[in-house]
Amino acid sequence: MSQSQxxxxIEADIxxxxxxxAGTVDxxxxxxxxxxxxQAKIAGIAAAAGVVVLVGVAVYRRFTH
Structure with a gap:
């Protein structure tokens, strides 16, 4: 922007x-x-995997004790 605008x-430049x-923000x-x-999908997969592991441990303990 030069002094001669x-x-x-100036308004057009603004x-x-x-x-x-606006495009950058979008x-x-x-x-x-x-x-x-x-990240939400990954967290959901991790939670499901944790449940599977806990159930597996519970079943294993139930049948080995």
């Missing part, structure tokens, strides 16, 4: 920058949402 040019920033929100979804 007119007020209309509007362009706002659009670019992209970041999408990335965060995808990461959170992936």
């Amino acid at each position: 007119t007020p209309a040019e 509007a362009r920058q706002r659009e670019e920033l 992209e970041l929100q999408t990335r965060v949402r995808e990461t959170a979804t992936r």
Whole structure:
């Protein structure tokens, strides 16, 4: 942005920058949402695996004692 810009040019530049920033924010929100979804799925799988292990240990103890 140089000193010779007119007020209309400055406003147009600001509007362009706002659009670019809005696009960047949207992209970041999408990335965060995808990461959170992936982490939630992993946590669900880990919890299910933990339940399976606990049930397996309980069954093993029941039949070996």
